[in-house]
Amino acid sequence: MADTFRSLRALEKTASTSRVLNLAALAVKHADDPEHLAQPLFHSPALNAAVILKHRLRHNEAVVAPGGARTVTKLIVPFERSDLGLGGRSIFVGEQGWRESLRELAGGNHDLTRDAGVLEALDELPSLDPFLVREHLRRRGYEVSATHFEISGGDLAMMQQFVGAEIAKLIDLAYAGKSGNSANTSRLVEALLSDRPDERLEPLRLTLRLEGESYREGIFSWKGFLYYKWVLNTLWPRMREVLVELAKVKVVGPRDFESESLIKAIKVRLHENIERQAKAVADYLRIYDAVFEELTRDGNATAFRDFLLKSPEMLVRLGEGAGAISHITSFWRFRFPRTKPLQAGVGELLDILQDFQAGLGAAPLALSTAA
Numbered sequence: 001m002a003d004t005f006r007s008l009r010a011l012e013k014t015a016s017t018s019r020v021l022n023l024a025a026l027a028v029k030h031a032d033d034p035e036h037l038a039q040p041l042f043h044s045p046a047l048n049a050a051v052i053l054k055h056r057l058r059h060n061e062a063v064v065a066p067g068g069a070r071t072v073t074k075l076i077v078p079f080e081r082s083d084l085g086l087g088g089r090s091i092f093v094g095e096q097g098w099r100e101s102l103r104e105l106a107g108g109n110h111d112l113t114r115d116a117g118v119l120e121a122l123d124e125l126p127s128l129d130p131f132l133v134r135e136h137l138r139r140r141g142y143e144v145s146a147t148h149f150e151i152s153g154g155d156l157a158m159m160q161q162f163v164g165a166e167i168a169k170l171i172d173l174a175y176a177g178k179s180g181n182s183a184n185t186s187r188l189v190e191a192l193l194s195d196r197p198d199e200r201l202e203p204l205r206l207t208l209r210l211e212g213e214s215y216r217e218g219i220f221s222w223k224g225f226l227y228y229k230w231v232l233n234t235l236w237p238r239m240r241e242v243l244v245e246l247a248k249v250k251v252v253g254p255r256d257f258e259s260e261s262l263i264k265a266i267k268v269r270l271h272e273n274i275e276r277q278a279k280a281v282a283d284y285l286r287i288y289d290a291v292f293e294e295l296t297r298d299g300n301a302t303a304f305r306d307f308l309l310k311s312p313e314m315l316v317r318l319g320e321g322a323g324a325i326s327h328i329t330s331f332w333r334f335r336f337p338r339t340k341p342l343q344a345g346v347g348e349l350l351d352i353l354q355d356f357q358a359g360l361g362a363a364p365l366a367l368s369t370a371a
Contacts, residue, residue, distance in 0.1 A: 021122075121142065129231075159193060262350065274328065
């Protein structure tokens, strides 16, 4: 376990990304919320005010990763939850002795069996998107307050216009054309994307014929599909850029024939796997679009309601696929900015490509198979 001297203040600005779960901010925001306090993510108060992020290991950190993983889950406990700029202490989930280090971070005499299990569940995920995290934890039997799975303020603002256009037909159907002007529609979208029940959604509830817990579950699933449709709508252009640049990236510096052959083989395989993943994700969205079209065109609320209530597994797969594509596109652009030469050393490029392959669930190619 090492002290984290790097300022964490930047994480406060990037807490809306799928790679950061800022429990410290949530602890401050929901300090007086009885539901948040009654169903915490972790039982240890110190851990429940931590920052969790998906972290791509630097070369000098690679030894800490189990099984040679390049992207790991990092837990940071800030020295002061209201000011991340003061730094904190951190561990990588799965590194040697991490459970003992976790006990030091947690403090007190808490039974950390559950907390360690939650961290291991988070470590299994490719991203920390709220809908993916919530469904994955539920499948593992962890009941956590919905306040931990809010759509962040940054994402919410960017989603508003997209979601408004997506559900305009349903708003007209549910409100019989009485939703009014664009400002009213915007307020309805804000209510839908909020983590709290809102009486303005009552006509939508009646249209979907949902009651009680089924209503909460159905709305959550619906928000999940809208969220991932929005995410992927922004990812497709970036993914196409990556596919073009993947073929063009050059190796610089010392290299040998076998390594160059391996890089060429991985490029071809990676291109195929990215396209396969993109098709699988698009297929899930087409299923959603089909039942939503039935609802808005034919008034078939039963089919849409049943789809939402039976869709958690599909929502998880959609989130996993979106997370893998998001990781590839975001890290590629981070490493290869448009203003810089599209080139890397053989070792670094192999490292990047094999990390992408692993994220897509593909077995790594070896030198002997590439020749």
